[in-house]
């Protein structure tokens with residue numbers, strides 16, 4: 001199926017109209033009419049080849065919400081008319097220990113990312129949600145609770161699960177002091193989730209208009225936090241923030257600056273601090289997160305934009321000028 005999309009053709013090229021070919025749905029596939037797609041900083045890193053490994057043309061977008069148009073003959077989880085979501089990956093090997101444990105984002109057998117990747121089996125390039133339709137295996141398609149507004153739910157598919165998963169893994173809850181670094185798309189959801197789990201939450205932001213991380217505030221916060229969720233997308237000195245952890249405190253990186261950043265051993269050794277990372281979350285956990293959001297009315301703060309605004313949106317995201325996630329209305333491309 002020829003499908004309208006927006007693609008980057010080179011690292012320094014603006015995104016522009018492009019046509020992708022979606023496969024005909026197989027027996028286990030769901031054909032989805034895309035309503036909204038969030039704009040993640042990973043889309044920008046990839047479009048500009050900041051991490052290396054981008055194959056052009058690339059159609060970004062992995063915070064996808066849409067309606068099921070039709071289903072393959074063996075599909076049982078979804079039916080035509082359902083509101084569904086697709087996140088950062090659309091297939092994994094299903095047989096490695098991590099897949100079996102429901103940790104598909106850590107698949108060791110070869111993951112099919114939603115874009116800039118290959119379909120398992122066919123080897124066809126994958127293309128993301130900056131487009132009007134997508135076809136995906138039912139196992140990797142999520143149910144969206146009916147009480148959530150589709151545009152405000154879209155960023156849950158990446159920003160939501162990526163912050164939910166480490167907060168759960170590190171058992172953030174009442175009595176814990178938590179800091180969220182970077183109040184962007186991921187950070188604002190980390191703040192909402194950590195607060196909903198009963199933690200005392202502080203935001204560490206470089207944008208003076210949001211909150212401040214000046215020297216006096218940093219000094220006062222030394223040895224203060226049990227857990228720091230670091231969502232910062234650009235290079236910065238980890239050591240400066242690791243010192244804010246108290247005894248046995250952990251800082252988890254979800255932000256992925258392209259550059260390597262040195263860490264000083266003595267800062268980890270003192271107070272037995274730890275530094276770790278976290279990548280998205282599994283399918284079962286993503287559904288749990290979505291159901292929790294439906295139950296508690298948690299969604300994302302968004303600015304809805306037409307597809308043609310995407311290059312301006314990237315420029316503004318780089319200036320931290322978004323409260324707190326751009327979401328593309330794909331009606332603008334139909």
Ligand code: NAP
Nearest residue numbers: 041182183184185186205206207233234255256279280320
């Ligand atoms: P975003 O909306 O642009 O937010 C990033 C925030 O980082 C900004 O809002 C800003 O917060 C802060 N920041 C930016 N430059 C900074 C600098 N030089 N120094 C200090 N703080 C700075 O991006 P996002 O979509 O939330 O993504 C954040 C990062 O997570 C990206 O690197 C993305 O690729 C990565 N990511 C990782 C995963 C994963 O599975 N691990 C999943 C999705 C995204 P303030 O304005 O508050 O300072």
Ligand code: ZN
Nearest residue numbers: 040042158159
């Ligand atoms: Zn993302």
Ligand code: ZN
Nearest residue numbers: 093096099107
């Ligand atoms: Zn696997």
